[in-house]
Amino acid sequence: MMKNEPNLKDRLERLVASIPAGRSHLILFLHRVQQEFGYLPEEALARAAEYFTVSPAEVYGVVTFYSAFQMKPRPQHELVVCHGTACHVHGAEAIHTELARLLGVEPGKEDQGKDVTIRRVNCLGCCALAPVVVVDGEYQGRVTRNSLEKIVERLSGKK
Amino acid sequence: MSGPVVRLKINDRLVQARPGMTVLECARSHGIFIPSLCDLEGLPAFAGCRLCLVEIAGRPHRLPACQTRVEEGMEVITTSEELEALRRSTLELSLSEHPNFCLLCQEKANCDELKMTMVKALEPGGCLFCPKDGNCQLQQVVEYLKVKQVAYEFEDRGLRLWQDDPFIAHNPNLCILCGRCVRVCSEVRGEKVLSFIGRGSQTAIGTFFQRSLLQADCSFCGACLEVCPTAALEEKGVLVARGRQIYEQPFICPLCSSACELRAEFVEEGKLRRIGPAPVEGPAFRSGCARGRFGLREVLEAQLTRSMPLVKGNGLEQPASLEEALAAAAAALKKFKPQEIGLVASAQVSAPGLLALAELAGALKADNLFSFYPEGFLDRLNEFERQNGIRFERSLTRQQLHQGQTFFLVDTDLKAEGLAYWLELWPEISGGAGYLVLDPGLNRSARLTDHHLQCRPGKEAQALLGLLKRLTWQASELSFYHGYHELLDSLSKLSAEELQVESGLRAAELDKAAAVLLSGHPALILFGERLLRQPRWRENLTALWNLGLRLEARVLPVVSRGQERLLEKLKLSSGLRTISDGLQLEQDIRNGKIRALYVLGDLPLAQKPDWLLVQNPFKTGLAERADIFLPSVSCLENGGPGVDLFGRVKMASKIRGSPGGENRLSEAGIIIKLAGLLGVELKLPSSAELQDIMAEPEGLKSDQELTYLPLPSPDRLPGRGIFPQPERTAGEVEVIVGQNLDFYAGISMAEVSSGFRGLNNPDWLWLNPAEAASLDLREGQQVILKTADGDLSLEIRLSRQIQPGVAVVNLILDTSLKLRLYGRGLFKGKLRVTS
Ligand code: SF4
Ligand code: SF4
Ligand code: SF4
Ligand code: SF4
Ligand code: FES
Numbered sequence: 001m002m003k004n005e006p007n008l009k010d011r012l013e014r015l016v017a018s019i020p021a022g023r024s025h026l027i028l029f030l031h032r033v034q035q036e037f038g039y040l041p042e043e044a045l046a047r048a049a050e051y052f053t054v055s056p057a058e059v060y061g062v063v064t065f066y067s068a069f070q071m072k073p074r075p076q077h078e079l080v081v082c083h084g085t086a087c088h089v090h091g092a093e094a095i096h097t098e099l100a101r102l103l104g105v106e107p108g109k110e111d112q113g114k115d116v117t118i119r120r121v122n123c124l125g126c127c128a129l130a131p132v133v134v135v136d137g138e139y140q141g142r143v144t145r146n147s148l149e150k151i152v153e154r155l156s157g158k159k
Numbered sequence: 160m161s162g163p164v165v166r167l168k169i170n171d172r173l174v175q176a177r178p179g180m181t182v183l184e185c186a187r188s189h190g191i192f193i194p195s196l197c198d199l200e201g202l203p204a205f206a207g208c209r210l211c212l213v214e215i216a217g218r219p220h221r222l223p224a225c226q227t228r229v230e231e232g233m234e235v236i237t238t239s240e241e242l243e244a245l246r247r248s249t250l251e252l253s254l255s256e257h258p259n260f261c262l263l264c265q266e267k268a269n270c271d272e273l274k275m276t277m278v279k280a281l282e283p284g285g286c287l288f289c290p291k292d293g294n295c296q297l298q299q300v301v302e303y304l305k306v307k308q309v310a311y312e313f314e315d316r317g318l319r320l321w322q323d324d325p326f327i328a329h330n331p332n333l334c335i336l337c338g339r340c341v342r343v344c345s346e347v348r349g350e351k352v353l354s355f356i357g358r359g360s361q362t363a364i365g366t367f368f369q370r371s372l373l374q375a376d377c378s379f380c381g382a383c384l385e386v387c388p389t390a391a392l393e394e395k396g397v398l399v400a401r402g403r404q405i406y407e408q409p410f411i412c413p414l415c416s417s418a419c420e421l422r423a424e425f426v427e428e429g430k431l432r433r434i435g436p437a438p439v440e441g442p443a444f445r446s447g448c449a450r451g452r453f454g455l456r457e458v459l460e461a462q463l464t465r466s467m468p469l470v471k472g473n474g475l476e477q478p479a480s481l482e483e484a485l486a487a488a489a490a491a492l493k494k495f496k497p498q499e500i501g502l503v504a505s506a507q508v509s510a511p512g513l514l515a516l517a518e519l520a521g522a523l524k525a526d527n528l529f530s531f532y533p534e535g536f537l538d539r540l541n542e543f544e545r546q547n548g549i550r551f552e553r554s555l556t557r558q559q560l561h562q563g564q565t566f567f568l569v570d571t572d573l574k575a576e577g578l579a580y581w582l583e584l585w586p587e588i589s590g591g592a593g594y595l596v597l598d599p600g601l602n603r604s605a606r607l608t609d610h611h612l613q614c615r616p617g618k619e620a621q622a623l624l625g626l627l628k629r630l631t632w633q634a635s636e637l638s639f640y641h642g643y644h645e646l647l648d649s650l651s652k653l654s655a656e657e658l659q660v661e662s663g664l665r666a667a668e669l670d671k672a673a674a675v676l677l678s679g680h681p682a683l684i685l686f687g688e689r690l691l692r693q694p695r696w697r698e699n700l701t702a703l704w705n706l707g708l709r710l711e712a713r714v715l716p717v718v719s720r721g722q723e724r725l726l727e728k729l730k731l732s733s734g735l736r737t738i739s740d741g742l743q744l745e746q747d748i749r750n751g752k753i754r755a756l757y758v759l760g761d762l763p764l765a766q767k768p769d770w771l772l773v774q775n776p777f778k779t780g781l782a783e784r785a786d787i788f789l790p791s792v793s794c795l796e797n798g799g800p801g802v803d804l805f806g807r808v809k810m811a812s813k814i815r816g817s818p819g820g821e822n823r824l825s826e827a828g829i830i831i832k833l834a835g836l837l838g839v840e841l842k843l844p845s846s847a848e849l850q851d852i853m854a855e856p857e858g859l860k861s862d863q864e865l866t867y868l869p870l871p872s873p874d875r876l877p878g879r880g881i882f883p884q885p886e887r888t889a890g891e892v893e894v895i896v897g898q899n900l901d902f903y904a905g906i907s908m909a910e911v912s913s914g915f916r917g918l919n920n921p922d923w924l925w926l927n928p929a930e931a932a933s934l935d936l937r938e939g940q941q942v943i944l945k946t947a948d949g950d951l952s953l954e955i956r957l958s959r960q961i962q963p964g965v966a967v968v969n970l971i972l973d974t975s976l977k978l979r980l981y982g983r984g985l986f987k988g989k990l991r992v993t994s
Pocket of ligand 5: 195207208226
């Protein structure tokens with residue numbers, strides 16, 4: 001992580017400086033870190049352990065206890081492919097595979113350190129629009145091979 | 160039962176308890192079984208497993224016996240239909256996630272006959288294939304509660320096993336989340352490596368980012384293995400006991416001054432199975448460490464063949480019986496003049512061995528009696544005390560340790576060299592007592608604290624004086640002893656600024672540290688051998704003495720081997736001298752002053768005398784060149800006694816004898832027999848007499864007048880101006896040589912055990928990560944450390960605990976070069992990458 005974010009250390013230190021060193025402030029600190037980075041980098045947890053004189057294992061225990069905390073950067077783009085019955089009938093599986101191919105993401109593996117994830121959900125409840133793909137929260141109905149390519153182009157443009 | 164007593168009833172039986180005892184402890188002490196899977200003796204209750212619930216008359220709810228204290232007149236019911244049903248349903252929850260076919264199997268009683276068919280359980284696994292089978296607390300509780308079925312379907316958690324670490328394996332699928340390992344790791348050992356990770360059904364035991372134990376800085380103390388009620392945490396490489404008789408042999412661990420009582424387990428054929436701590440003075444998890452339990456095992460396993468006595472004749476080595484070898488030795492010794500005979504005891508010999516050797520020297524009228532003592536720690540301390548008419552303390556009892564309110568460690572890593580003290584101090588420290596560590600090098604005991612003062616190497620005196628300068632004005636104790644005004648005067652002449660620059664400590668750091676020292680009275684100051692194993696050790700001691708006096712603190716050395724204390728006593732009564740390196744001895748051999756040498760143990764010696772006898776458990780090192788080799792029994796069979804940090808003489812519990820154990824002579828026994836052949840009868844003190852020797856008052860009278868010591872004039876301060884800091888050429892480091900106790904009878908644990916090499920490798924050179932990066936050095940890279948005395952080939956290892964410009968090596972003293980560097984303690988070196 002450090003290599004991609006040269007100023008991670010400085011940003012962390014600023015956060016550290018804004019919070020008193022009592023054990024009771026650990027959770028507050030973790031929240032701030034997550035706000036700042038969108039997730040909890042390993043460096044931040046190690047620094048928290050040092051600053052609050054808690055063991056690293058304990059910090060990790062706290063972080064994994066609350067589901068609100070995330071330890072991996074959230075991908076920039078999220079594609080959700082609906083696999084409900086209607087979508088399934090309309091070729092959701094093929095769409096999923098094709099999307100994965102176009103984006104170079106391994107199907108089924110959600111986090112590859114890329115800036116895109118494809119998630120599968122069981123039903124989005126808009127069966128009339130099947131097949132459905134949600135692109136960064138935006139519903140796209142009746143997708144075809146063609147529209148998939150457009151979606152992918154747009155995403156690459158947005159990057 | 161002496162002292163105050165609480166009377167209560169358990170299951171209608173009148174029983175007595177000590178106030179403060181829990182109901183569980185009280186029941187147990189009267190042989191009443193209450194199922195329990197999460198309690199830990201001596202620790203606050205966790206009350207997580209809910210198996211120990213009991214009924215107490217007048218209380219509306221059932222209460223966990225592990226958490227409830229006894230009260231006068233209490234009426235406790237530990238077993239009833241209802242209680243067992245409740246416990247059973249609680250346990251079923253755990254069992255639904257634990258392989259349970261064997262546990263619930265109705266054919267259990269016939270398992271031995273049936274298991275051969277392998278079709279008993281639908282899947283292999285369960286107790287049948289478990290290393291814990293027959294010795295498992297979960298099994299015991301299932302048995303007791305007569306659990307016949309589990310209401311929930313078994314669900315295999317399918318979690319990955321931890322198999323990457325040496326010595327310890329974890330199978331999370333067997334874990335019942337009792338929390339014992341987490342608590343023992345943080346509350347007893349102060350390591351805090353383990354934690355509950357995740358929540359709900361996902362909860363598991365884990366480390367920081369699920370790293371391996373090695374990467375998570377685990378000390379491999381083994382305490383978690385000791386407490387796990389299932390096989391979720393298991394020692395690797397232990398021979399299965401199933402069906403075979405196990406023999407236990409208790410012994411006192413000779414590897415450090417904690418002198419833990421350990422237990423070696425053998426299976427029938429006499430094969431060593433494992434070594435673990437014995438519950439003697441407290442629960443087993445309160446003693447033992449990686450060195451004693453894993454390292455020693457590996458050393459002993461590496462020496463599979465039992466050594467035979469050997470006698471060299473006409474250049475040929477002949478196996479001999481002990482009698483023949485002793486006769487040859489006696490004959491040879493008679494040929495030399497007494498003043499030509501030297502006797503050396505190495506650092507790990509047993510107390511009786513040492514005493515016997517001293518007696519033998521006396522009988523031979525040989526005045527060259529040495530003990531090999533590379534640390535030279537107590538020698539220097541004694542010398543300093545004599546010259547200055549002062550006396551530091553030597554050992555404290557447990558109670559005295561607990562009286563301390565503030566603890567100050569100077570150049571000592573208690574976890575590594577004074578575990579028995581550490582385990583007493585840790586609860587105080589984690590409970591909020593003041594805690595400060597001054598140490599320029601690596602120190603495990605300084606982890607997890609923000610009060611680690613890292614001065615420049617060799618600048619301990621400046622750091623201590625920086626603290627003293629602050630304390631003289633702030634400490635409220637009336638410590639106006641003789642010399643106080645002179646002290647104030649000298650201190651005022653020292654520039655605070657200069658002390659900071661020299662010591663490398665910032666004013667704020669010193670302020671904070673001074674505040675810690677003043678935060679609770681009385682303070683206890685413990686210092687280690689590294690404070691004295693450096694050129695300007697006198698100045699260090701002077702500053703420390705004055706600081707201790709000003710704080711009215713107890714100040715004492717932490718000796719890493721209990722034997723040192725015995726040596727100190729012996730030196731006062733017999734002609735024993737210590738040698739810290741082989742130089743003088745080698746010279747005496749070269750110019751013929753010493754022609755015959757009796758070495759008890761092992762030491763690095765380049766020069767062989769005309770005649771050499773080595774008595775050691777293994778034929779290694781020096782023994783290879785001996786004219787006569789006498790195999791001693793190993794520490795397992797020697798039994799003890801050992802002298803511990805508390806100044807006590809410890810004997811191992813009764814020895815049951817290993818299988819096929821012909822009665823072999825102890826270390827001292829061999830010497831006594833040899834003396835017999837020379838016509839003298841040696842009489843060794845019993846362990847009670849030994850205890851008396853240890854208890855003899857020593858040094859100055861107690862009514863001695865306390866006095867401050869004059870400070871050296873500023874330009875006599877250690878290393879002043881020797882290392883002007885900014886001008887450091889790249890690759891030049893100040894090297895601190897640490898203490899390494901990981902060897903036994905001349906064999907380094909890292910050498911015979913790849914597992915141990917991963918833990919503490921004597922070939923590692925520790926560097927600061929940022930500095931290594933700037934020198935383009937990676938972890939694992941081979942380098943040559945060039946020193947004025949010679950070069951060492953080492954492997955880079957990184958730690959954030961190392962300051963830039965400093966390197967730490969923990970050498971095993973197997974060559975004269977290493978011995979010399981160790982003696983220096985601190986030296987400058989240059990790093991070169993090996994091509
Ligand atoms: S841990 Fe105990 S109960 Fe579990 S499989 Fe092993 S022996 Fe059986
Ligand atoms: S071996 Fe010791 S330090 Fe390591 S996890 Fe177990 S209890 Fe903790
Ligand atoms: S690993 Fe063992 S000691 Fe630790 S929580 Fe699991 S069952 Fe308990
Ligand atoms: S080396 Fe020391 S602490 Fe470790 S088991 Fe032996 S005596 Fe105990
Ligand atoms: S032993 Fe009392 S609750 Fe577990």
